[in-house]
Amino acid sequence: MSPSRDTVLAALSRIDLPDGGDLVSRDMVRALSVEGDTVRFVIEAQDAGQAAGLEPVRAAAQAVVAALEGVQTVSAVLTAHGPASKPPAQGVKIGRHPTPGKGPENPTGVDRILAVASGKGGVGKSTVASNLAVALARQGRRVGLLDADIYGPSQPRMMGVNRRPASGDGQTIEPVTAHGVTMMSIGLMLDDDQAVIWRGPMLMGALQQLLGQVNWGRLDVLIVDLPPGTGDIQLTLCQRTKLTGALVVSTPQDVALLDARKAIDMFAKLKTPVLGLIENMSSYVCPNCGHEAHIFGHGGVAAEAERIGVPFLGALPLALEVREAGDGGQPVALGDGPVAEAYGQLAARLIGGGMA
DSSP states (O other): OOOOOOOOOHHHOOOOTHHHHTTTTTTTTEEEEEEETTEEEEEEEHHHHHHHTTTTHHHHHHHHHHTTOOOOEEEEEEEEEEEOOOOOOOOOOOOOOOOOOOOOOOOOEEEEEEEEEEESSSSSSHHHHHHHHHHHTTOOOOOOEEEESSSOHHHHHTTTSSSSSSSSSSSSBBBEEEETTEEEEGGGGTTTTTOOOOHHHHHHHHHHHHHTTTTSSSEEEEEEOOOSSSSSSEEEEEEHHHEEEEEEEOOOOOHHHHHHHHHHHHHHTTTTTTEEEESHHHHHHHHOOOOOOOOOOOSSSHHHHHHTOOOOOOOOOOOOHHHHHHTTOOOGGGGGSSSHHHHHHHHHHHTTTTTO
């Protein structure tokens, strides 16, 4: 009988690292696949310097997985996320007027870009973006996450990252990695309580820098967490990149759908495909009695998707664990249970449709 993914991860969590922690708690296991009696995975070090000393760890990890019941073949590869460690990103100034471009183009190495959008704030768009990125990574995709909400960046907290990105030359920015996702946010370059007070051109220039000056590496898909509304950031992303399409998030009630329709109309005018609609906070199941309640209504987003002729990609529940996971920097899609499964199904549908 083949081992489960969780069984393999449990075995790898017993492999301690020389500088503390283990392979799983330090989020160094990538591209884990279990196919019959064959297990494959990658151990990704932060840089080449760290990787040089981890060969004994790789050998131990391969041995412990090979000892699991049902495993005949193990492939464990050691790699480094980036070059040798660089100093913190000093001298990199984010926020300038945009520069002329040759036309729409994606960052080097990025195959697809998916925008996660909403017409209004408070519908859980950033939560959807972070958990979708993690769910895609768990299914073997090379995923990036760009927090394009310049005024209210929340992805550093949701992804559990507080270290500043590095830059060796004051120009190219090395992103950080969390939960198998390569990510960048202006929030990583600011103090927690520091406000961004910029006019439109500065926002447009900042997004241009976060797309073009970040060393994203090879990515199957870059998830862009957009701010609410239909403003400068949305316009810049649609005009400066070869955007694969947008996923529009809304809660079921009419007020949220009014603004979601504005976002859909904006994408139509910018000739950007809306790949589907997602209903967030669709239902709430009481943990004590099991009663299911529809606090914000139910089915409104599915009906809207049918009305305008775009796919309805799924309904995501309202659950306390989602809030706790986001506040704790451990997206709920990392675990098991109904919510993680819902995100897994959403990721699988995007992959199956060639969108991710």
